[in-house]
Amino acid sequence: MRGQSADLHQLDGRRRIPAGSLSAASVSAVTSKQVFCCDGNMASLEFYSKGERVWVPDPEAVWVPAELLQDYRPGEKQLLLRLMNGHEVQYPLRSPSDLPPLRNPDILEAENDLTALSFLHEPAVLHNLRVRFLDYSSIYTYCGIVLVAINPYESLPIYGEEVMDAYSGQDMTDMEPHIFSVAEEAYRTMTREERNQSVIISGESGSGKTVSAKFTMRYFAVVGGASQQTSVEERVLSSNPIMESIGNAKTTRNDNSSRFGKYIEIGFGKNGDIIGANMRTYLLEKSRVVFQASAERNYHIFYQLCASRDLPEMRALQLDAAERFFYTNQGGDTRVCGADDRSDLERTRNAFTVLGVQPEQQMELFRILSGVLHLGNVRVQSSGRSSDRSFIEVEDRSLAIFSKLLGVEGAQISHWLCHRRLAVGGEMLVKPMSAQQAVAARDALAKHVYGQLFAWTVHRLNAALRSQRGKVKSFIGVLDIYGFETFERNSFEQFCINYANEKLQQQFNRHVFLLEQEEYIREELAWTRIEFSDNQLCINLMEGQLGVFDLLDEECRMPKGSDDSWVQKLYDQHLSSKPHPHFSKPRTSNSAFVILHFADTVRYEGQGFLEKNRDTVFDELINVLKASQSELVAELFQLQEVSPLTQGGSRLGRKATREHKLTVGFQFRQSLQMLMDTLNSTTPHYVRCIKPNDLKEPFTFDPKRTVQQLRACGVLETIRISAQGYPSRWTYEEFFSRYRVLLLGPQNLQRAQASCRETLPQLIPDPDQYCFGKTKVFFRAGQVALLERLRAERLRAAAVIIQSRAKGWLQRIRYTRILRAAATIQRYCRGSRARRHARLLRHGKAALVFQKNYRMVVVRQLFLMIRQATLTIQAFSRGTLARRRHRQMVAERNAVLLQARVRGWLARRSFRRVRAAVVYMQCCVRRRAARRELLKLKKEARSVERFRELNKGMEVKVMQLQLRADQQAKENSSLRETLAAYRGAAEAELLALRATVQKLESQKQEKPPPPISDKEVDDRKRAEEKTAQEILCLKHEVEILQREKEQVSSEKEDLSARLLQLQQTQAECVQQAVMKASEALQAELDEEKTKYQGLLRDFTRLEQRYDNLKEMSLLPETPKGHRRSDSTQSLSLEPPSPSSPLQSPFQPAPPSPEEARRVSVTSPGPERRSLVWSSESPKDQLMEKMDVAKDQVVKMSAEDLEHAYDTVRVANRFLERQLRKQQSQQEEGLEAVRRRLHQAVSGSAQAEDLQDLLEAREQECVRLRRELKELKSTVSLRRLLTAGELPPVRTRQSLCSEIPRCTKAAAVPGLLECRKRDENKLIKNLITDIRAEGALSLPPGLPASVLFLCLRQADCSGDPARARSFCGAAVTAMKAALKKHQQDVKMTALWLKNACLLHDLLKQHSPKQSSASEKELPLSADLRDLGRGLSDLCIQAFQQLLSITEARLQNIIVPALLESETITGLSGSVVKMGVSRKRAGSGPRPAGSEAPTMASVLRELGVLHAALTQQALPLSLMEQAFQQLTYLICASAINSLLLRKDMCCWSRGIQIRYNVSLLEEWLRSRGVMAGGAVATLEPLIQAAQLLQVGKKTPADAQAIVQTCSALSSQQIVKILMLYTPSSDLDERVTLNFIRTVQALLKSRCDHQPPQLLMDVRKVFPVRFPYLPPPALHAAELVIPDSLKISFLRRA
Secondary structure (H helix, E strand, O other): OHHHHHHHOOOOHHHOOOOOEOOOOOHHHOOOOEEEOOOOOEEEHHHOOOOOEEEEEEOOOEEEEEEEOOOOOOOOOEEEEEEOOOOEEEEEOOOHHHOOOEOOOHHHOOOOEHHHOOOOOHHHHHHHHHHHHHHOOOOEEEEOOEEEEEOOOOOOOOOOHHHHHHHOOOOOOOOOOOHHHHHHHHHHHHHHHOOOEEEEEEEOOOOOHHHHHHHHHHHHHHHHOOOOOOHHHHHHHHHHHHHHHHHEEOOOOOOOEEOOEEEEEEEEOOOOOEEEEEEEEEOOOHHHHOOOOOOOOOEHHHHHHHHOOOOHHHHHHOOOOHHHOOOOOOOOOOOOOOOOHHHHHHHHHHHHHHOOOOHHHHHHHHHHHHHHHHHHOOOOEEEOOOOOEEEOOOOOHHHHHHHHHHOOOHHHHHHHHHEEEEEEOOEEEEEEOOHHHHHHHHHHHHHHHHHHHHHHHHHHHHHHHOOOOOOOOEEEEEEEOOOOOOOOOEOHHHHHHHHHHHHHHHHHHHHHHHHHHHHHHHOOOOOOOOOOOOOHHHHHHHHOOOOHHHHHHHHHHOOOOOHHHHHHHHHHHHHHHOOOOOEEOOOOOOOEEEEEOOOOEEEEEOOOHHHHHHOOOOHHHHHHHHOOOOHHHHHHHHHHHHOOOOOOOOOOOOOHHHHHHOOHHHHHHHHHHHHHHHHHOOEEEEEEEEOOOOOOOOOOOOHHHHHHHHHHHOHHHHHHHHHHOOOEEEEHHHHHHHHOOOOOOOOOHHHHHHHHHHHHHHHOOOHHHEEEOOOEEEEOOEHHHHHHHHHHHHHHHHHHHHHHHHHHHHHHHHHHHHHHHHHHHHHHHHHHHHHHHHHHHHHHHHHHHHHHHHHHHHHHHHHHHHHHHHHHHHHHHHHHHHHHHHHHHHHHHHHHHHHHHHHHHHHHHHHHHHHHHHHHHHHHHHHHHHHHHHHHHHHHHHOHHHHHHHHHOHHHHHHHHHHHHHHHHHHHHHHHHHHHHHHHHHHHHHHHHHHHHHHHHHHHHHOOOOOOOHHHHHHHHHHHHHHHHHHHHHHHHHHHHHHHHHHHHHHHHHHHHHHHHHHHHHHHHHHHHHHHHHHHHHHHHHHHHHHHHHHHHHHHHHHHHHHHHHHHHOOOOOOOOOOOOOHHHHOOOOOOOOOOOOOOOOOOOOOOHHHHOOOHHHOOOHHHHHHHHOOOOHHHHHHHHOOOOOHHHOOOOHHHHHHHHHHHHHHHHHHHHHHHHHHHHHHHHHHHHHHHHHHHHOOOHHHHHHHHHHHHHHHHHHHHHHHHHHHHHHHHHHHHHHHOOOOOOOOHHHHHHHHHHHHHHHHOOOOEEOOHHHHHHHHHHHHHOOOHHHHHOOOOOHHHHHHHHHHHHHHHOOOHHHHHHHHHHHHHHHHHHHHHOOOOHHHHHHHHHHHHHHHHHHHHOOHHHHHHOOOOOOOOOOOHHHHHHHHHHHHHHHHHHHHHHHHHHHOOHHHHHHHOOOOOOOOOOOOOOOOOOOOOOOOOOOOOOOOOOHHHHHHHHHHHHHHHHHOOOOHHHHHHHHHHHHHHHHHHHHHHHHOOHHHOOHHHHHHHHHHHHHHHHHHHHHOOOOOOOOHHHHHHHHHHHHHHOOOOOHHHHHHHHHHOOOOOHHHHHHHHHHOOOOOOOOOOOOHHHHHHHHHHHHHOOOOOOOOOOOOOOOOOOOOOOOOOOOOOOHHHOOOOHHHOOOOOEEO
């Protein structure tokens, strides 16, 4: 095991890391008992006690944890350890320095910064990276100034715009490690210190360097472009797919490996925006063009062309599958898993187009690349006796295609591929070459052509990325370069790559040392020089005099130089004459050499070094290509004569004719030296990419590969250098908060420094172990562990004292309670004995009574039982007989009844069927007739002509009815007379009949009745009996019918109830369908509003950029004879005439809001046509279009102006297309909703009738209003004609046109009249030139009221064109005033109020609204488009109001809500033990600056609320404003919480909840909670609760899932992973608990979006409530004299 440990640490004495901790048991013996462990750690023997955890070497896992089973005693030769698998092992020890390294406490597990660990050594670093990577899925970790990035081999959702917003403007020490944090640090340092920066990204192939560089540049593009990608940012990002296609290839380690190094300088202007970029490349692997190893590919571009060979434009290239070309099929596998070569080529072509490469040039480039592929298929054949000659067949198809594509002579290429020209004695000889030499010449030509094409592409990219908007003030360079490489066979490329890494490592070491030195100087410490490993000896071996490169170039100049002779010279120089410590010779080879690099020992094979260094291409082939008919081919090889460029972009002073003969090593050294000079002149930022495994499996960690890369990339060297000085650094405030229990004297935060200086000498006797700075106290390695031990002992002693006092108090209370309990027990015992004796006596007496009564009861029960049995038997017998007779009678009766019922039922069923059929037929016939009659009546009711005909014939009908009434009256009188005669005759006949009846009665009384016989009596009796039976039957039938009636009535009631329920259900379904459709329509409307308001915001931003461009064009000094008018004066010009288009963003247009915002450059109006036919130059036309003075832009180029003009035009066209598309989508959606509503309502016939009736009523109302207006006009016309006021020369049309105006003028009093010449003066005094103090003192909405009264007076005066022009000028002036006060909340609220009021007034007096109310007379001028313009202006003012407040809140939300300690003393001792060190230059907050608190946030919100309240804006609008602001507060706080580990603790959760409660109380007191302002804070409230609740049991997990409903699953898991114990009594959240929560979250229905961070840019659609203003009267307005508008007259 000792041997394995030595193998793992073969970094000699320079790699010792003096970190660790000291024992607090014997402070006086600190220096005497410190030892160095086997890994170089300085530790104390006191730590090696039973139960302590250590690290031991392992052949598979590199390091494994173990536990000491017994204390270590000095002199012991072995340690008894227990491994994690339970095995016990003996760890051998030769000396105390072989002790195993100690493990860090659990509280420091998964630290963000490796330098914050107590024990700084290799196993601790490796374990921390593994835990963060596997358990917490964190791929980024800080190591001092280095960001360690582990490739996850999986796409992670941590690179979106919301993440960029979260990191923008934040200090990297406050946030979770991220590539955006490094980019933000570089950007902030550049803008703050005005110094160039560089981001150095290195690592092995496949470690993620290219992706990290891509995300870095994207961050710079977003931040430098102000969240809008302009043309420069787009071109910078478009360079990535081009360089990936021509410079990246698939290797065994990476599917998209960069085979070149690149350094991109992104230039920034004075405002921090990107204005240009430049790219430099290093050491392109040209050998890959002609050779690929197994399972590897050539450059991507070749496979992209082969995959796109079926495209029409690609057929001329005569390409085939990649498997059929020699240069692309050597690796075997021509495809990459998950990649589409055809779509990648399309992306590459689009990138070329963005960068300005025309399609013709792209095809030229593709022809050259295709020619390289065909060149590889040229067959070279041997000839001659000894095969010393070669030839190419004339009919070789590949050569012909190559010659055709590159435009060269095929015969010349064929000849010079097989021959070469030699200069011998001043004569030129042509010498044939063998087939092997010819193939080498062919491959060399292919490599040279591809290299020149690569250089040309880089040159073209740089030309496209060059700054076009001014001088670059500073830049940030992004270096994406290869890491240290070592393979089984290492050649010239690996040697150059490792040489570059040696130079970069030296620069890195010196920079780290410089940062340490600057920190000590800033704190005014007395420091000594820190020793660090310097690799200058290895660099001298490679680049020094008679070094490897020098001897290689010398051997290349030799005519017969070879690889073996060069290697032999290396042996002679660095082994024999002057042995070099970093150079050695392998034992089994004479053609290889070994170099000891800083990272590892590498063996290089000397074969092929000379050939790759020479990179020879014969001049004859170069001359043939120079004479090519293709312009691009000729340009590629003429370029090196005009401007000689090396591969790295450096200029050399050699002759152009010998450019291609410069050695690759010399060029690489020159370009690398330029790179080092650039890096040394900038502030570097380091990103070290780590490849976790060689299988490219996601989230798989291979410790062997990882530790190898950690040693190679300098991460451990950073820890070693920082640990040699004072690795632990605390500010005095932090030290006081953490160790106040150890301090002596009065404890006050104001005298924290004095307390530290007084106490530390007593705690640490050795003064060399600590040092006091200006703002911090510095400790050597291990001293923080000592202080922690002392603090723990002090707290333990205090806890013991507290426990003893508490236990004594508890025992005394317990004794008193026992004494009282004993007396109580005795008393109760005596009472219990007495009560027991009395109870015994009572029981004896009661027993006798019980016996007597029991005997009596037994006898009585026996008698009663016998009697009851007898009676029961008799009753059962009689009952059985009676039931038998009854059943027989019931069966007979039921049979008869059943027969009767069946017969009756059959008859009734037949009758019902016949009756139902008849009724149904009648209903169908009547319904058909009724429908026809209804349709006829509807048509007649809707016909205006019908009404007119009815009105015309109404008088005739009335007369006819009158005549008919008279005739009916006459007939009635005659009928009455006839009726009277009939009545008289009937009465006479009735009298006669009565007399006859009386006569018969008298005769009957006189005669006696005849005798009744027995037969008659019997017949009468039988008749009576028969009658009685019939009566009984009839009664029985009546009862049956009565029951049937009751049954039918019950069935009727049931059917009625069911029908009613069905109707209710149908009504509810219809209502639900209507509600759902309404909700869907409302959601679509909100979405459209959001899109529309977003586009409006973009339009405003583009308009502002357009104004900025105009202002930039006017920056030169104004010449004599021309002076630009002031902005305020330009707004008060004469308004345009009605015939000309309105010169404002709100032009008259069709109803669509998109065309209302169309500016003049998007539609060719008369002005554009006149420009086309004018005789001026294009530049003068453009200057006239953009309203730019010609004399001021003499020095400006037309290209810049055209670029600005095209930018605005394209943006406006894009907005127009988007708005049109959204309008069409909205109309389609509304139509679909209407159809759904119609279908839902049409299900009910009653609803249909009501709908028809409603339409008829509406049409009737419209008709009546129209007729009423016509009648009013007719009456007015008659009055005017009678009075003779109209001249006779006017036509009827003119009379009719003036009638409404005169009527309106006479009917609307209380207006204000403004003469036309005073309109500009009114707008200037009321809007443009009004001062803020005077405007804020006016009553709310006074300017809008005055403007509307003047507008209505102009409309009533009969000049709608003037009213329209006046309204347009007022809207334009209000918009300019709004822009003028872009940073003033009160003025923005003022103009928001006036814009809303003016919009409501115009809407109130519009024809549509006035038709509904007969009291208001509508405006005659068509102001609908201006109304839409005012609506847009209201939205802009509202957005500007929120933007001002958001800008003020943005920088104080996180400090106030998360960092401020509103509850004092809560986190007094919560400072964590392993505090991460800040970067150089990021010290503590200045003493004079005040940290933002919740009072600052509430103050800003109060300013907005006061401004809105002062202007009396509607409450709903205020609620919407605060809903947007609270969402911003919540989103910013949540995003920062999710990215800051130091905020995720219990005490911070309490602080956050308290701060949010203050905000809730403020909102409640202002009455703005009803609009959803508090609901938007729910995620933050739940996050604070999540930090406070328990996190141990499954019940806690269930409670968390149920409580945190507003948080997404990713957010909950992230907070649990980031949770950090705030004290020693708290614990981390276990991984098992997190997995339990994840399982529960999968089962819940999560309505939250599946994203980690909230979208800070989300905007809620604003809805402006329509509140009809009260009637305005000029006499009611109080107009102050300060407005200077006394020229207005009251009409």
